[in-house]
Amino acid sequence: MSPSYLIARGSFPPPPPQTSVAIVGLGRVGLPLALAFASRGLRVTGVERDAKTRAAIAEGRMPFQEPGCEELLRAHPIELMADVSELSGDRAPDFVVITVGTPLQAHIEVDLTQLAAVAQGLSRVLRRGQTIVLRSTVAARTTEYVARLLSRETGLLPGQDFHLAFCPERMVEGGALRELDTLPQVIGADDEASRAKASTLFSAFPVDQLHTSLVGGELIKLFNNVTRYVSFALANQFALIADQFGESVHPLIAMANHGYPRDPIARPGFAAGACLRKDFGMVSENHSTTDMLVAAWRVNEYMPNFVARKLAEQAGGLHQKRVAVLGYTFKRDSDDARDSLTPKLLRYIEREVPAEVRIAEPNLEGPIALEQGGSARNWAPRDALEGADAVVIAMNHGAFADVRKLLLGPGSIVASGAWVADLWNVCDTGALFFCARPRVEAGP
Ligand SMILES: NC(=O)c1ccc[n+]([C@@H]2O[C@H](COP(=O)([O-])OP(=O)(O)OC[C@H]3O[C@@H](n4cnc5c(N)ncnc54)[C@H](O)[C@@H]3O)[C@@H](O)[C@H]2O)c1
Numbered sequence: 001m002s003p004s005y006l007i008a009r010g011s012f013p014p015p016p017p018q019t020s021v022a023i024v025g026l027g028r029v030g031l032p033l034a035l036a037f038a039s040r041g042l043r044v045t046g047v048e049r050d051a052k053t054r055a056a057i058a059e060g061r062m063p064f065q066e067p068g069c070e071e072l073l074r075a076h077p078i079e080l081m082a083d084v085s086e087l088s089g090d091r092a093p094d095f096v097v098i099t100v101g102t103p104l105q106a107h108i109e110v111d112l113t114q115l116a117a118v119a120q121g122l123s124r125v126l127r128r129g130q131t132i133v134l135r136s137t138v139a140a141r142t143t144e145y146v147a148r149l150l151s152r153e154t155g156l157l158p159g160q161d162f163h164l165a166f167c168p169e170r171m172v173e174g175g176a177l178r179e180l181d182t183l184p185q186v187i188g189a190d191d192e193a194s195r196a197k198a199s200t201l202f203s204a205f206p207v208d209q210l211h212t213s214l215v216g217g218e219l220i221k222l223f224n225n226v227t228r229y230v231s232f233a234l235a236n237q238f239a240l241i242a243d244q245f246g247e248s249v250h251p252l253i254a255m256a257n258h259g260y261p262r263d264p265i266a267r268p269g270f271a272a273g274a275c276l277r278k279d280f281g282m283v284s285e286n287h288s289t290t291d292m293l294v295a296a297w298r299v300n301e302y303m304p305n306f307v308a309r310k311l312a313e314q315a316g317g318l319h320q321k322r323v324a325v326l327g328y329t330f331k332r333d334s335d336d337a338r339d340s341l342t343p344k345l346l347r348y349i350e351r352e353v354p355a356e357v358r359i360a361e362p363n364l365e366g367p368i369a370l371e372q373g374g375s376a377r378n379w380a381p382r383d384a385l386e387g388a389d390a391v392v393i394a395m396n397h398g399a400f401a402d403v404r405k406l407l408l409g410p411g412s413i414v415a416s417g418a419w420v421a422d423l424w425n426v427c428d429t430g431a432l433f434f435c436a437r438p439r440v441e442a443g444p
Contacts, residue, residue, distance in 0.1 A: 005211050007187075012196075012203040017041040020093035021201065024084050024118050026053055028274070028336065029135065029169045030099030031062070032069055032176035038076035040204045045079045045093060047086070054080050065335045065363070068177045084121035092125060095201050097133045098146075099169070104278035108294075109285050110139040119146050123153030131163035131197040137221050137275065138166075139282035143188070143214045159191035165198035166214045168221035173334055184208040188217020225279040226293055232271035233296035236303050239268035239432060243310070248432050250425040268432075269423045270341035270394060271300040273330035277339045304341050307392060307421045308348035314433050315390045315419040318352035322415070324388040325349070326381055326403065327395025328361035328368055335363040342394045343371040349392075358384035362399035382406060382413070389415045391436070396424035404428065407436040416440070 002008070019042050023034040026048035038044040048054050056063040058080060062070045087093060100114040115136065122132070132150070134143045143166040147158040158164040166188035171179035185202045187209050189195035199209055212220065239249040249268055257264045271277070277300070280293040312318045330340035337343075342359075349357055359368055360381040367375040381399065385391065385406050391414060393400060404427040405411045407420060414420075417439045422432060 007199065007209040007211055009206050009208050010203075012199045012209070014040070014203045015042060015200050018043050019095070019201070020045070021095040021097060022047055022084075022087050022093040024096060024098045024122075025100035025114070025136075026057060026063075027099065027101065028064060028066070028173055028176070029171075030097075031057070032066055032171075033097065033099065033135070033169070033180065034078050035069055035072040035076060036177060036180045037204055038078050039072050042204060043093075044076075045081060045087070045091070047081050047084050049082055051082070054082065065174070066176050067174060072177070084118055085124045087122075088125040092127050092130070095131045095133060095197075096122065097135050097167075097201075099135045101274075102136045102138055102142075102278075102282075104281040108281045110142065110278075110282045112138075112142065112145070115142070115146065116149065119149040120153070123150050126150055126154050126156060126162060128156065128161050129163075131165065131194065131201070132158075133165045133167050133198055133201065135167055135169050137168060137225070137279055137282070138218055139285060140215050140218045140222070143218065159194055163189075163191075163194035163197045164214070165189040165194050166217040167198055167202060168217055170221060170224055173331065173336055180205050180207075182207060184210050186210045186212060186217045186220050188212050188214045188220075190214050222279055222283050225275055226283055226296075228266075229271060229276045229280055229300065230292065230296045231266045232269070232276070233299040235266040235268045236271065237299050238265065240299070240302075240306060243306075243432065248430055250432065251430045267424065268303075269396075270303055270330070270345070272339050272341045274336060274338040277341075301341075301344075303423075304345035305348055307394075307423065308345055308352070310433055311390055311392060311419055311421045312352055314435070315417075318349060318354045318390055320353070320355045321389035322356045322358065322387060323349055323354045324358045324360065324379070324384040324391045324414075326360045326384065326391065326393045326400055327397055328359055329363055329395065332396050333363060333398050337361075337364065337368075345392065345394060347372075354390075358388065360384040362397060386413050387415050389418050391418060391420040393420065393422045393424065393426045396426050400426050412437045 021042050022045040023030045024047040026046045034044050034046045053063045060074045103111045105111045187198045242249040253265050280297050284293050328342045329337045358379045360379045368378045369375050406413050414436050418436045420436050
C-alpha cells in the first residue's frame with residue numbers, strides 16, 4: 001500500500017488550458033518554470049524587476065545557461081512585466097508563483113527583503129480566489145510570514161479568501177527542465193482547498209506529488225540541501241585528516257566506495273553555491289548552540305584557506321609567483337558564480353602577494369566580475385597555465401579535460417617546479433597536491 005502522502009501522477013487533472021500563472025522572479029528557478037508552464041499551454045506572465053533580464057528574455061535570449069530553455073523561449077514567448085503590482089484587473093492571474101532570491105544575511109539568518117517586497121506589491125492586487133505559491137527556499141514558517149503580511153495589508157485570510165501553498169523547487173541547475181518532468185513535487189499546504197489548487201497547477205508536470213503541510217514542505221527542501229552540504233563537508237574533512245597523515249584522499253575515497261554498497265563518500269571540493277552554502281543557515285538560525293550544520297559550514301568554508309596555505313607551503317611560497325586558478329563558478333560546467341568559494345580562495349592567494357593571478361573560467365564570457373567589485377581578465381586555460389608557478393584546479397569543468405596534458409609530461413607548459421592543487425582529481429594523479437614539473441637537478 002502506498003503511503004497517504006504520495007499522490008500518484010495523473011490523480012489530479014492538469015490545469016485547464018489558458019489557466020493563467022504569474023511567475024515572480026525570472027532567475028535560475030523562475031524562468032525555466034515559466035517556460036515549462038508556457039510549453040504546456042498555460043498563460044504565463046513573468047514578473048522580473050531586472051531590466052537587463054527582461055530585455056534578454058524579450059529578445060528570445062536566455063540570461064544564463066540552462067539546457068533546452070532557449071528553444072522554449074523562442075517557441076513560447078511569455079508576457080513580461082517589471083512589478084508584481086501590475087498583476088491587476090484583467091491581468092490578474094489564477095496563480096502567482098514566487099521564485100525570488102532568499103540569500104542569507106551576514107548573520108545566520110535568512111534575508112527576506114526580496115520576499116517582503118513581493119508580498120507588499122502583491123497585497124495591492126491580491127484578489128479573492130487567487131492561489132499564491134511560494135517556491136523560493138525559505139526558513140521554516142516563512143510561508144506563514146507571507147500569509148500574515150498579505151492578511152495585514154488586505155484583510156483577506158489564507159485558506160478562506162485566497163489559497164496558499166509552499167511548493168519547493170528541488171531541481172539542479174543545468175537539469176531544470178528534465179527535473180521538472182521527473183522529480184516528485186512536494187505540495188505543502190495547511191488547508192484542503194489550497195492543496196487541491198496547488199496540486200492542479202503542478203499536474204502540468206507528469207510527476208508524483210507529495211502532500212504535506214507548509215512547514216513540512218519548507219523542511220523537506222532544506223534537509224534535501226543540507227544533507228548534500230554535510231556529505232561534502234564529510235568528504236572535505238576526510239581530505240583534511242588524510243593530509244595530516246600524509247595521505248592523499250582521492251584514492252582513499254575511491255577504495256572506501258569500491259564495491260561497498262552503503263552511503264558512498266562524496267568527493268572533496270569547494271562546496272558552496274547559491275543553494276548549498278546558505279541553506280544551512282535557515283536551519284541553524286533556530287538553534288542557540290553549535291549544531292552539526294554549523295560544523296559542516298566551518299569545514300566547507302575552511303577549504304579555500306587549506307588549499308591556498310598548503311599550495312604555498314609546497315611551492316615554497318606564492319610571493320612574486322604567477323598563480324593560475326582554473327574555475328571560478330561554483331559548479332561543474334555552470335556559468336553561475338554566485339556564492340562560489342573561488343573568490344575566497346583568490347583572497348587567500350592575494351594575501352601571499354603573488355606577481356600575478358590568472359583566472360580561467362571557460363563558462364563565462366569576457367572579463368570576470370569580481371565579488372569585491374571590479375573585474376579581472378578571463379584567461380584561456382592554456383594561456384593561464386603557460387609559465388605558471390602554481391596552479392589551483394578549483395572546479396572539474398569538462399573544458400579542463402586536456403589540462404593534464406598541459407601540466408604533466410613532455411607537453412607541460414607550466415614553469416619548472418610548478419605545484420598544482422587538484423581538488424577534483426581532474427589530472428587523475430590521485431594526489432590533491434603534486435609537483436607538475438619537477439626541477440631537474442644540475443649534474444655534477
Ligand atoms: N538556483 C538553484 O539551483 C535553486 C534550486 C532550488 C531552489 N532555489 C531557490 O529558489 C529561489 C530563487 O533562486 P534563483 O537561483 O532563481 O535566484 P535568482 O537570483 O537567480 O532569481 C531571483 C530573481 O528574482 C528577481 N526579483 C527579486 N525581487 C523581485 C521583485 N520584487 N519583483 C520581481 N523580480 C524580483 C531577481 O531580479 C532575480 O532575477 C531561492 O530561494 C533559491 O534558494 C534555487
